[in-house]
Amino acid sequence: MGMAMQPSALLPEICLLVGALVTLLGGSFLPRRRQWVARLVAVVALLASSAATLVAAGDPALLVYTDTFAVDDATTAARLVVAAGTLLVIGLGVDELTGARQESETYTLLLLSALGAVVMAGAADLLVLAVGFLLASIPLYGLIGMSRTARAAEAALKTYLLGALFGITMLLGVTVLFGVGGTTTYTSLTAGLQDAPAAAVAVGVVAVLAGLMFKAGAVPGHFWVPDAAQGAGTTAAAFLTTLPKVGAVIAAYRLVEVVAGAAGTGLLVAGVAVLGMTLGNLAAFAQTDPRRLLGWSTVSQVGYLLVPVAVAGRSDLALPSLLLYLAAYAVTNLAAFAVVAALPERRTLAEYRGLGRHRPWLAGALLVSLLGLVGTPPTAVFVGKLTTASAAWDGGLPWLAVAVLVNTLLSLFYYLRWLAPVVARTDPHATAPAPRPFAEVAALLAAAASLLLGLMSGVLLSPWS
Amino acid sequence: MLSTIVFLPLLASVVLAGLPRLGDRAARWTWVVASLVELALVGVVWARYQTPAPGTLAFEEQVPWIPGVGSSYHVGVDGLSLPLVALTAVVFAACAVYALREQDRPRLQAALFLFLQSMCLGLFVAADLIVFFVFFDLSIVGMYFAIAGWGHGQAARSALKFFLYTFLGSLALLLGFIGLYVSSRPRTFDMVELAANPPLVDDGLVGGLVLAAVLLGLAVKTPTVPFHTWLPPAHTDAPAVGSAVLAGVLLKMGTYGFVRIAMPMLPDAWRDWAWVIIAVGIVSVLYGALVALAQTDLKRMIAYTSVNHMGYVVLAVGAAGLVAGTDEQARAVAVTGAVTQMVSHGLITGALFLLAGVLHDRAATYDMGAYGGLARPAPRFAACFAVAAFASLGLPGFSGFIAEFQVFAGAIAAAPVAAIALPGILITAALFLRAIQRLLTGPTTGASVGFTDLRAAELWSVVPLLGLALLIGVLPRTLLDVVEPASEVVVQLVGR
DSSP states (O other), X not given: OOOSOOGGGGHHHHHHHHHHHHHHHHXXXXXXXXXXXXXXXHHHHHHHHHHXXXXXXXXXXXEETTTTEEESHHHHHHHHHHHHHHHHHHHHHHHHHTTOXXXXXXXXXXXXXXXXXXXXXXXXXXXXXXXXHHHHHHHHHHHHHTTOOHHHHHHHHHHHHHHHXXXXXXXXXXXXXXXXXXXXXXXXXXXXXXXXXXXXHHHHHHHHHHHHHHHHTOTTSOTHHHHHHHHSOHHHHHHHTTHHHHHHHHHHHHHHHHTTTSTTHHHHHHHHHHHHHHHHHHHHHTOOSHHHHHHHHHHHHHHHHHHHHHTTTXXXXXXXXXXXXXXXXXXXXXXXHHHHHHXXXXXXXXXXXXXXHHOHHHHHHHHHHHHHHHTOTTSHHHHHHHHHHHHHHHTTOHHHHHHHHHHHHHHHHHHHHHHHHHHSOOOTTOOOOOOOHHHHHHHHHHHHHHHHHHHTHHHHHGGGO | OHHHHHHHHHHHHHHHHHOTTSOHHHHHHHHHHHHHHHHHHHHHHHHHOOOOOTTOOEEEEEEEEEGGGTEXXXXXXXXXXXXHHHHHHHHHHHXXXXXXXXXXXXXHHHHHHHHHHHHHHHHHHBOBHHHHHHHHHHHHHHHHHHHHHHOOSSHHHHXXXXXXXXXHHHHHHHHHHHHHHHHSSSOOOBHHHHHHSOSOSSOHHHHHHHHHHHHHHHHHHTTOTTSOXXXXXXXXXXXXXXXXHIIIIIHHHHHHHIXXXXXXXXXXXXXXXXXXXXXXXXXHHHHHHHHHXXXXXXXXXXXXXXXHHHHHHHHHHHHTTOOTTSOHHHHHHHHHHHHHHHHHHHHHHHHHHHHHHHHHHHHSOOBGGGOOOTTTTOHHHHHHHHHHHHHHXXXXXXXXXXXXXXXXXXXXXXXXXXXXXXXXXXXXXXHHHHHHHHHHSSSOOGGGTTOOOOOHHHHHHHHHHHHHHHHHHHOTHHHHHHHHHHHHHHHHHHTO
């Protein structure tokens, strides 16, 4: 069992925290045109966090700080995906943020929210989970409101109110589980809940899961996602539709494993998954703003991500497919957002007309990312969907695998609505402003990563074979 | 060797796509040269091919890919796949030659079709379900862009319909594959292992559901009635080379899946449901022929004859599942006929669609009523069209006759009821003769006036296809010697 104190095991998290503090303090002394120093600090902190993760990646799993934080494959995956994803977010945001009023503050908030996501992913204790939830949420409210438009203000308020509601619900759940289980630590909670009244356990688990669903942007806590994706700055939108999910979904996985004995939890999550996929897809059909479309698409994608959570502990494929899907989803979704960030003046799907002719590489990146989100091989999301559906069937829920594939078909329609103008023939007179260079590079990198991850997925899944 | 054949076109495609400064002429010739190299490589494989032992493949290659789920990059050929690999190389080479006159973004078109060629070849050599699926899905994506980008009429709409329909099929297929994977012990996606040790033999319900998913996927792709509605619009609005590839190669993916995946891996369920498959085959044959008879648009007519011709294949493989009270010999003949029909249909329909493209090129319409007496201004076109029509209606001396004769000989021996499908041949004969009469004979009127005859590139793309159909019709042994041993293996596997 775990050691009491072991700060070195938390080196990746410490890098993020120190990076956030230095960025904040340093940023307040830097003149407006020197804010790139703050960006550099943030990037170094993220690279250092990834490096520290990689160094420790081969070590055996352990629990630290009196069993409240797990350092295992899932945490390692979360650390890497969150750090790499945040780097991509900063990359795609350079053009938008350079010289902006609150550039260094944005980096600080990104790092803190990333830290919160990692803490949620590693939490092996309900109280640590609650801390991670708050740490991941509060910076987000600031990030969304940062762009100071009416839409952003509305989105920030909506997110804040929902966040407060679901946060309190979650704390209520923690309290109930502590009350009937006698502990908040996962290692002893399974035993503690064995003789607890089933109804109380159910209430507690559902309440905690509700908080996590808000953080993941999953049904029923999803109402803020499309508004925030549309209203916030592109950088913030890219971040919030992608990386907090990593923490929330892994946290949900751990929680479901803890209460695996409590009948119905898996089915409940499966129901939430199907609702999320279907609702997200149906709502995305009619969208004309690409960012709002991506907002709804992310609601449906969380549905797929919850499928392995529903069979947590019942299929060997569940955890590896979840981690692979998370990484795949992160790079693919960020690739789509990077394309949006590269073309800030195009705010409707129709305005993407002729992109294939004027900007073939950017159009290629969009093609890879949107077909990737559909689940077309050989992108990584395809492998994620394949293993996820296999895990569902293997875990005794074949109908869930059917639901995944039916929803994939539904989703094809709206992703194609975006792609059709991109490849359509254009009038030769149309001219387009040059895309933003950093965002374009970020889009190409992310799209290439999505393809590579798919082709190399065997290497990632091999530890489980 | 097989990997070279599969990925060489992809490499050429990437090079073409990545060189925006390349001239149109150079791009067209790059495509022709690449496809001819492919043809030569496939020729080498055919010459060196020796029938592998039952349950194994020739020219096998295997590299671990996703070992976590028992999937590997595994390729190989046998008597079922080699003829289709060769067909793919031939049809794509014909398209490359035909497209030598293309004016609309020839570099990107060449890149797209080379990409498609890689996907088709990859599918036919795949010996792993996931590898098969990857190529299956990407071929849909490639064909979507071929129709949407180079089609005419309501191209975007037809392309979307094609994509949604066939993507539905591919997802059903994937569901079936996952079912096979989850039920196999040890867990694997490897086609050779799944055929050697089929899962779900004792589970009629799950086996039936998995077969239903696989059949749905393949039936959409084939297409059989009632899943054929995407085909006529896709063909009508696709460019000539797109239609030739779609009908010549892509439709075979469905029927190939029957003999490669459904029959050997789900033998129990296949036998249980053989009557349903036979019924679907008979309906497809008759319905396809009757609806084709009613068309005035030449391309739609050819599209519906595809439903009819693919119906023969479905009928044959269905009959091969009737084990009780039939002899293995007859069922093997039916399967051989099915594979021969796939090759034959690819060659002949490919040629027909290219010829239809010539009509659209000259007069921008496929309406048979707009033409008349083409034989006088365009004798070479008339000769080629007449030969292709006679080959398609199953005249002895052409590959179609060999195929249909075997299909009926085998199927009627196994299920006498298959004889109801025989009028299909008669109706096809009638509709092709009527098409010849309306287009070619009589006084030269309408769009036929001033019609330019086939140019060299068009002639050189169509004639080799028809020549091969004739060669198979006269000297079928070269093909049958390759196919027959594999058919016997399939029939034995279904009979387990």
